[in-house]
Each structure stands twice: as structure tokens, then as C-alpha cells.
Amino acid sequence: DVKVTQSSRYLVKRTGEKVFLECVQDMDHENMFWYRQDPGLGLRLIYFSYDVKMKEKGDIPEGYSVSREKKERFSLILESASTNQTSMYLCASTPTPDRGYEQYFGPGTRLTVT
Amino acid sequence: DQQVKQNSPSLSVQEGRISILNCDYTNSMFDYFLWYKKYPAEGPTFLISISSIKDKNEDGRFTVFLNKSAKHLSLHIVPSQPGDSAVYFCAASAGGNEKLTFGTGTRLTIIP
Numbered sequence: 002d003v004k005v006t007q008s009s010r011y012l013v014k015r016t017g018e019k020v021f022l023e024c025v026q027d028m029d030h031e032n033m034f035w036y037r038q039d040p041g042l043g044l045r046l047i048y049f050s051y052d053v054k055m056k057e058k059g060d061i062p063e064g065y066s067v068s069r070e071k072k073e074r075f076s077l078i079l080e081s082a083s084t085n086q087t088s089m090y091l092c093a094s095t096p097t098p099d100r101g102y103e104q105y106f107g108p109g110t111r112l113t114v115t
Numbered sequence: 116d117q118q119v120k121q122n123s124p125s126l127s128v129q130e131g132r133i134s135i136l137n138c139d140y141t142n143s144m145f146d147y148f149l150w151y152k153k154y155p156a157e158g159p160t161f162l163i164s165i166s167s168i169k170d171k172n173e174d175g176r177f178t179v180f181l182n183k184s185a186k187h188l189s190l191h192i193v194p195s196q197p198g199d200s201a202v203y204f205c206a207a208s209a210g211g212n213e214k215l216t217f218g219t220g221t222r223l224t225i226i227p
Binding site for chain 2: 005010032034036041042043044045046049051059091093095097102103104105106107108109
């Protein structure tokens with residue numbers, strides 16, 4: 002059974018703080034993704050990674066960076082948090098395409114920036 | 116530019132009836148489609164998928180229909196149950212790319 006865990010369920014940070022969101026998957030998946038979910042906008046891809054130390058920008062990468070030092074761990078970094086980054090952040094992982102495109106999601110981190 | 120659209124933000128259906136959720140897409144390169152279900156305070160979970168070489172895929176109470184010429188897919192749930200109340204997202208993938216493009220979601224409420 003695939004498990005994707007996220008370091009925090011709820012987080013409150015101040016404007017300008019550096020924020021780290023951690024995601025760990027236990028199924029040896031190659032691909033990992035970070036999304037944010039906002040009402041009326043659905044899930045939007047921030048960054049994704051196909052391999053260790055590899056990263057690619059998604060649709061809304063501005064204001065974010067990522068780190069993948071180990072295969073099982075993918076971190077999202079908000080360099081200087083702003084109020085418009087208040088959102089639900091979701092991490093997902095998936096194996097190689099020959100095993101399907103289904104993505105497995107973590108429970109999400111609700112981040113509030115004040 | 117929203118490449119995957121769910122034009123109904125919400126839908127209410129009587130328990131036992133059929134629920135039909137719709138999704139439209141604009142990118143003709145999309146060749147694999149998925150539906151996810153999301154409860155509050157949880158991550159989305161995979162429900163059902165369909166490849167562009169098919170026009171229908173069934174799994175228990177859930178059936179997905181794909182109309183490539185209309186760039187439209189739909190999810191049918193029959194019979195609808197109270198536990199089906201959730202937000203449903205459709206998603207699409209293009210040409211073996213693991214990256215998914217999601218729609219905006221439809222909140223389904225099943226009325227007992």
C-alpha cells in the first residue's frame with residue numbers, strides 16, 4: 002500500500018519567513034510532484050521531479066523552489082512567504098509511466114501566511 | 116489558459132440516482148484521462164482512468180465515457196451513495212508524460 006506523508010497538516014507562518022514543506026513516499030517511486038489547491042482553481046502544478054537532484058518547473062513555480070536529495074523525499078521551499086501563498090499544498094508520487102499514470106497523494110498541508 | 120475544464124462547480128443528486136460529472140479539454144495531445152475524488156482534509160485518491168484508444172471504462176458503480184471528437188469526458192456514478200459526496204477532479208496527460216493537468220473540480224453532494 003503506497004504511503005505519501007507530509008510533514009505538517011497545518012502551518013501558520015509570517016510574511017517574509019522561509020518555509021519548508023516536506024514530503025516522503027515509501028514506494029520507491031521515481032516521480033514526485035508539488036501542487037497547490039485553491040477554490041475555483043483546482044490543482045495547479047508547482048514543481049516536479051523525475052529523479053534525484055532533478056527538478057522541473059510546473060505551471061506556477063514563481064516564489065517557490067524545490068529540493069530532491071534522496072529518492073523518497075521531495076521538499077518545497079517558499080523562500081520568502083507571502084499572503085498569496087496561503088493555500089493547501091499537496092504532494093504526490095508516481096512510478097514510471099509503464100506502470101500507469103495514477104498519482105498517489107499525501108494528505109496535504111494547509112499553509113496560512115499572515 | 117485552462118486546458119481542462121469542469122464547468123459545474125457543484126452538483127446535488129438524490130441517493131440512489133445517477134450522478135453525471137462532466138469534463139472538457141482543449142489540448143488534442145491529451146491521450147490519458149483520470150478521475151480523482153477528494154474528501155475534505157485529505158489528499159485526492161484515484162478513482163478510474165481511460166486511455167484515448169477506448170471510449171468507455173467501467174469499474175463497479177463508476178463508468179467513464181470519452182468522446183474524443185467533442186473533447187469531452189464524463190463520470191457516471193450509479194447508484195449514488197452518501198459516501199460519494201466529495202469533490203471530483205478530472206485530469207489529463209499527454210504523450211507518455213507523467214505530468215497531469217487537473218480541472219477545477221466539481222463538488223458532488225448526495226442527498227439522502
